[in-house]
Amino acid sequence: MLPGETIGILGGGQLGRMIAIEAKKMGYLVICLDPTPDSPCGQVADDQIVARFDDAEAAMQLAERSALVLYEFENIDAAVVELLEKHCRLPQKSHILSIAQDRLTEKSELKRAGFSVAPFIGIRHDSELILAAKELGYPCILKLSRGGYDGKGQLVIRGSGDISAALKQIYNSEQNWVLEKMIPFTSECSAIVARNTAGETAVFPVPENIHRDNILFMSIVPARIAPEMEQAARETALKIAQAFDLVGLLAVEFFVTAEGLVVNELAPRPHNSGHFTFDACYTSQFEQLIRALCGLPFASTELMTPVVMVNILGKDLDKVLRETDRLPPDTKLHIYGKRGERSAKRKMGHLTIKTAFPQEIVSWADQFFS
Numbered sequence: 001m002l003p004g005e006t007i008g009i010l011g012g013g014q015l016g017r018m019i020a021i022e023a024k025k026m027g028y029l030v031i032c033l034d035p036t037p038d039s040p041c042g043q044v045a046d047d048q049i050v051a052r053f054d055d056a057e058a059a060m061q062l063a064e065r066s067a068l069v070l071y072e073f074e075n076i077d078a079a080v081v082e083l084l085e086k087h088c089r090l091p092q093k094s095h096i097l098s099i100a101q102d103r104l105t106e107k108s109e110l111k112r113a114g115f116s117v118a119p120f121i122g123i124r125h126d127s128e129l130i131l132a133a134k135e136l137g138y139p140c141i142l143k144l145s146r147g148g149y150d151g152k153g154q155l156v157i158r159g160s161g162d163i164s165a166a167l168k169q170i171y172n173s174e175q176n177w178v179l180e181k182m183i184p185f186t187s188e189c190s191a192i193v194a195r196n197t198a199g200e201t202a203v204f205p206v207p208e209n210i211h212r213d214n215i216l217f218m219s220i221v222p223a224r225i226a227p228e229m230e231q232a233a234r235e236t237a238l239k240i241a242q243a244f245d246l247v248g249l250l251a252v253e254f255f256v257t258a259e260g261l262v263v264n265e266l267a268p269r270p271h272n273s274g275h276f277t278f279d280a281c282y283t284s285q286f287e288q289l290i291r292a293l294c295g296l297p298f299a300s301t302e303l304m305t306p307v308v309m310v311n312i313l314g315k316d317l318d319k320v321l322r323e324t325d326r327l328p329p330d331t332k333l334h335i336y337g338k339r340g341e342r343s344a345k346r347k348m349g350h351l352t353i354k355t356a357f358p359q360e361i362v363s364w365a366d367q368f369f370s
């Protein structure tokens with residue numbers, strides 16, 4: 001697909017915004033679809049269709065106006081993606097999306113394909129919880145099977161004393177849940193892989209990810225893990241991409257344990273832990289996604305400098321903007337332009353900090369965002 005043609009993006013969040021910035025740089029036109037007018041992506045795109053993600057008519061409009069359509073997050077209506085797949089060029093396809101949209105399906109498919117995941121049990125009714133917890137043992141973690149993100153819809157069950165709170169969460173929810181054994185990890189990391197229709201692949205440097213309250217707080221690159229673990233993360237991500245016939249981008253989150261890597265979850269799209277690639281790699285995850293889908297050859301994913309990426313949540317945005325003189329040298333400030341409600345945990349932007357001494361930046365961030 002040639003520059004000058006239009007890329008349609010299902011979703012208008014920060015991921016779409018960064019895809020659009022790279023697409024515009026490469027000479028493509030961009031239209032996004034998102035229910036929020038003037039969305040983060042809409043501000044950068046040539047146009048935005050304001051509509052819900054399950055609005056098939058609006059999605060068809062997007063398809064008619066675009067030479068190619070892509071999705072930028074998972075919670076797009078799968079039926080809409082299936083419909084578009086039939087009517088326009090949507091190289092990412094619906095298959096891997098439908099797997100990643102549902103934790104239970106995702107874990108079952110990963111296990112079936114031979115990848116290591118945390119022991120888990122699917123729960124449809126509150127009466128199944130006690131038995132499942134007994135079988136897995138404590139501590140375990142209850143997660144919504146569909147629609148949860150950034151720790152939303154998750155509850156850690158440390159012992160039988162927490163069961164009643166968990167039962168309350170499930171009771172009458174009419175949702176499916178997954179109970180998962182807690183993995184005593186030494187750290188977390190992720191691997192992001194791009195794959196095109198010819199089966200060619202490109203893997204990014206592996207970030208080490210530190211979460212606070214289940215939300216990504218920072219990513220440190222290179223990861224402070226054994227080189228064999230880093231290699232295993234890259235190889236596992238490549239194998240999963242192949243097993244699920246990925247076209248586009250896939251992020252694989254891992255728990256690093258003394259016994260090796262455990263796959264936590266998948267995201268078939270650009271990933272927060274890959275935001276460092278925007279400033280610190282020769283080619284960003286966003287550009288590589290466009291290359292994968294538009295049929296351009298991949299470019300180098302080489303890391304140009306050690307780097308730390310720190311998320312800016314709603315509760316910290318004012319402080320960051322007020323105190324820019326306290327940010328470390330070589331800090332790149334990314335603000336997503338989100339309108340409306342600014343809840344404490346909403347991701348509003350991020351910092352990318354080039355440094356020869358990542359540990360110093362980690363200490364600085366711990367203090368600045370304490």
Ligand code: ADP
Pocket residue numbers: 118141143148149150151152180181182183184185188211214215253264265
């Ligand atoms: P989300 O979709 O919100 O990212 P995750 O399943 O990745 O949900 O959980 C967020 C974070 O919570 C993980 O990165 C990890 O820090 C912690 N966590 C989740 N599941 C487990 C588990 N089974 N064992 C240990 N920690 C977990």
Ligand code: MG
Pocket residue numbers: 253265
């Ligand atoms: Mg996660």
